[in-house]
Amino acid sequence: MTTLAIETSGLVKTFGGNRAVDDLDLAVPAGTVYGVLGPNGAGKTTAVRMLATLLRPDGGQARVFGHDVVREADAVRGRVSLTGQYASVDEDMTGVENLILLGRLLGHGKAAARARAEQLLDAFGLTEAAGRQVKHYSGGMRRRVDIAASILNTPDLLFLDEPTTGLDPRARSQVWDIVRIVVAHGTTVLLTTQYLDEADHLASRIAVIDHGKVIAEGTPGQLKSSIGSGSVHVRLREAHQREQAEQVIASALATTVVLEADPVALTARLTAGQDAVAAEQAARALSELAAAGIVVDEFSLGQPSLDEVFLALT
Amino acid sequence: MTTTTPAPETYSPVAETLGAVLSRESRPPRPGALSASMAFGWRAMLKIKHVPEQLFDVTAFPIMMTLMFTFLFGGALAGSPGDYLQFFLPGIMVSSVVMITMYTGIEVNKDIERGIFDRFRTLPIWRPAPMVGYLLGDAVRYTLASIVILLVGLVLGFRPAGGFVGVVAAIAVLVAFSFAFSWVWTMFGLMLRSEKSVMGVSMMVIFPLTFLSNVYVDPATMPSLLRAFVEINPISHVVSAVRALMAGTPAASELMWVLVAGVALMVVFGTLTMRLYNRK
Ligand SMILES: Nc1ncnc2c1ncn2[C@@H]1O[C@H](COP(=O)(O)OP(=O)(O)OP(=O)(O)O)[C@@H](O)[C@H]1O
Ligand SMILES: [Mg+2]
Numbered sequence: 281m282t283t284l285a286i287e288t289s290g291l292v293k294t295f296g297g298n299r300a301v302d303d304l305d306l307a308v309p310a311g312t313v314y315g316v317l318g319p320n321g322a323g324k325t326t327a328v329r330m331l332a333t334l335l336r337p338d339g340g341q342a343r344v345f346g347h348d349v350v351r352e353a354d355a356v357r358g359r360v361s362l363t364g365q366y367a368s369v370d371e372d373m374t375g376v377e378n379l380i381l382l383g384r385l386l387g388h389g390k391a392a393a394r395a396r397a398e399q400l401l402d403a404f405g406l407t408e409a410a411g412r413q414v415k416h417y418s419g420g421m422r423r424r425v426d427i428a429a430s431i432l433n434t435p436d437l438l439f440l441d442e443p444t445t446g447l448d449p450r451a452r453s454q455v456w457d458i459v460r461i462v463v464a465h466g467t468t469v470l471l472t473t474q475y476l477d478e479a480d481h482l483a484s485r486i487a488v489i490d491h492g493k494v495i496a497e498g499t500p501g502q503l504k505s506s507i508g509s510g511s512v513h514v515r516l517r518e519a520h521q522r523e524q525a526e527q528v529i530a531s532a533l534a535t536t537v538v539l540e541a542d543p544v545a546l547t548a549r550l551t552a553g554q555d556a557v558a559a560e561q562a563a564r565a566l567s568e569l570a571a572a573g574i575v576v577d578e579f580s581l582g583q584p585s586l587d588e589v590f591l592a593l594t
Numbered sequence: 595m596t597t598t599t600p601a602p603e604t605y606s607p608v609a610e611t612l613g614a615v616l617s618r619e620s621r622p623p624r625p626g627a628l629s630a631s632m633a634f635g636w637r638a639m640l641k642i643k644h645v646p647e648q649l650f651d652v653t654a655f656p657i658m659m660t661l662m663f664t665f666l667f668g669g670a671l672a673g674s675p676g677d678y679l680q681f682f683l684p685g686i687m688v689s690s691v692v693m694i695t696m697y698t699g700i701e702v703n704k705d706i707e708r709g710i711f712d713r714f715r716t717l718p719i720w721r722p723a724p725m726v727g728y729l730l731g732d733a734v735r736y737t738l739a740s741i742v743i744l745l746v747g748l749v750l751g752f753r754p755a756g757g758f759v760g761v762v763a764a765i766a767v768l769v770a771f772s773f774a775f776s777w778v779w780t781m782f783g784l785m786l787r788s789e790k791s792v793m794g795v796s797m798m799v800i801f802p803l804t805f806l807s808n809v810y811v812d813p814a815t816m817p818s819l820l821r822a823f824v825e826i827n828p829i830s831h832v833v834s835a836v837r838a839l840m841a842g843t844p845a846a847s848e849l850m851w852v853l854v855a856g857v858a859l860m861v862v863f864g865t866l867t868m869r870l871y872n873r874k
Contacts, residue, residue: 332716336873357718358624368709370637372644384633385717387622403615405605413644424605429713434616457607464609465616 283345285310285437285468286331290340293326293492300326302492303340308470308485310345310436313463315483315500316472323492324472325365328439331470332362344437361435363426365442365472371415375406375425378414379432386433400428404458420451427458431467438462440471444478456482480504488593495593506592512548512562514569515578519543525574532565544577549592627720634727641731651697652739656690660746667810676751683747684764684837685809690743691736691772692804692829696796698732698776702783703792715871722868725780729773736772740765756842764839767852771832774856777863784870803829828855 286308293301301323308314318324329335331342333353341348347355362368369378376397383393401410404424409417414425423443430438440459444452459482463469473479479486480500488496488503496503512533516525522544526537529548537548548565550558562581569576625633642649663686664679702725705711714724744752744761754761779796786792806823807830813821824830828851835848 329712332712334712334715354718357716360716362712362716364709364712366709368713370641370710371708373637373640377640381633381637382713382717384636385625385630385714385719385723387625389622392622399615403611404607431616433621434618454605454607458612461607461609461612462616465613466618467616 283310284308284343286314286342286344286470288327288331288340288342291327291330291337291342292339293323293330293335294338299492301330301337304489304492305494306487308468310468311463311466312484313459313469313471313482315479315486316470316489317474317476317479317486318472318489319474322489324489325441326492327489328362328441328470328472332360332439333357334362359436360439361430361433361437362439363423363430363441363443365445367414367422367426369414369422369426369429372413374411374413375401375417375421376410378425379429382429382432396432400432401425404428418451419447420454423447423451423455424458427455427462431462434465435467437468437470440469442472442474445474452478490593510550510558511582512550512565513578513580513582514546514548514576515542516544516546517575517577521574522546524572525569528568528572528574529565532568533561624718627723630719630723631726631730634724635730636727638727638731639734642734648697649735649738652694652735653742655694656686656739656743657746659690660686660743660750663810664750679747679750679752681837682810683743683752684840685807685833687740687743687747687765688768688829688833688836689804689807689809691739691768692775692832693800694735694739695732695772695776696779696793696800697735698728699779699781699783699786699792699796700789701728702780703786703789706784707789721872722864725777725864725867725871728780729776732776733769733773736769737765740768754840754842756840760839760842760844763844764836767839767849768832768836771828771852771856774860777860777867780867781863781870784867803827808833828852828859831855 284307286306288304288306291301291304291306292299304323304327306314306316306327316324316327326335330337331344331349333349333356336350343349344356345359347359349356370381373381376394379397379400380390380393383396384390388396398407398410401407404427406421406425406428409421414422417425427440427443443455443459447455456478459469459471469482471479471482483500485497485499486503487494496506498506512529514525514529516522522539526539526546529546530537533548533550535548535550537546539546550561559581562579566576566579660683664682667678667682711724744765756764778799779792782792782795786795806820807827808824809829813824813830816824831848831851832855835845835852838845838848
């Protein structure tokens, strides 16, 4: 039996009449990255806040390493840390001051706290920015100092609430690398995200949530095969060829084709379970379009987007 | 204005360096209540260092109050500004310091809106420590404001008979009471939704408390209903205690009043603050 880092059953949080988290069941194995995928307002932050002892659940149960988040909140706090959706560092203070403060709050003496802060800043490539106020940091640096603060004492469970929303691709991949290293050193990571590819790259299991409920759960592979491996997007030169193109693609891919609002665009969702097969299918569709004399301006094969995941799951 | 050109982002996480900081061995024991509070107090000091504008409120405002009231009321109420000052300076000191306590609530409220509060609340530390930290920082500001007012008073001709010891004791009593009183603001800071509403409520509490007191005029001149309020108003007792200490005639009963009021405020509003803090 694997130990569970997080276990919730029937977790509920309501704000007024709004059930932000509605009967949520999660089981997060220790030592892995677990992705919680959902659109704006799905209840990701609310769920994380309950698990991190910041918000009291209105119903159900949640345990972190076997400790109840309400009755044994202090024991939970000793093992987790949180990098919130919005920077959880003090913007008026410098990077090094933020980390020293946290070090002292975690029981380090003055000198030890400073040494630890410098070591962390170095590991996160922030030595040069150490003496600057965090409000002057770039988005990526801010995230890094925030994560550094979260691992000041290496936690057993780290919550990362949308750690890459708003970051550029480079800063995003830095965060991904950090997450991989952290998890390789034995910390369990609960990561919320709006991006399927992020969950796909990092998580060993994913829960898709919407309206506060889990609507699908499994490994990235399982999820993708249940929703198809992506879509083919086509743009034609001539609108009048669209009907013909629809038939060609539908028969080549054995799937239904959606006509977009744009009179020259069509989208077909692939049903195959594997990316290699998807590419093969797409290539076949393209060559058959050419054979039928249909002029194609754009042709692309996309990963299933979160929209498509929801379309498929709800 | 300083503009910061972001350094070219050359960072790429290295498994070895990052791995080296991820160790489970060096976890120190949790800090005690005092050291956690002191760490938050240190944060408050850093905030003053980085945002020195906030000291403006605790210096310019009291100076303005002192000058304005001394010359505005001095002639009418006591014959001359100089005579009025002997009566009035301890009062205006109390009233200005009590007024600036309300910035505590605004600070608390600002922090909640930022994510930093979430981090503090997930730490395994003595729960009231962040609040006590604010108040320790504020105590420094109260002391500073008291000294500024005292200096202005001395320049204008205020001559406390209690001498140095009396004045220091008076300021100590005032700062201690303000520390206790500030728990009212930590509560409002946690309870109310925005900085603006904290400001609004603070004004509604502060103005009656400071004006309906014995700061400006002798309560003997007031109608009986008003006088009844003025006499139970804790601010009046703080003023009397501070006045007596500065005049070199310490009043035990007033000091007792201040002590009881301070403890009561701290128990009631400290408890409410912590309930809100835990529930937030
Ligand atoms: N403090 C609050 N008071 C009232 N309603 C709230 C509060 N916090 C969240 N909600 C509501 O609960 C629902 C879930 O919000 P939550 O922030 O958990 O979503 P999320 O999945 O984190 O979204 P996002 O991707 O935008 O961060 C939303 O409808 C939101 O409006
Ligand atoms: Mg969120």
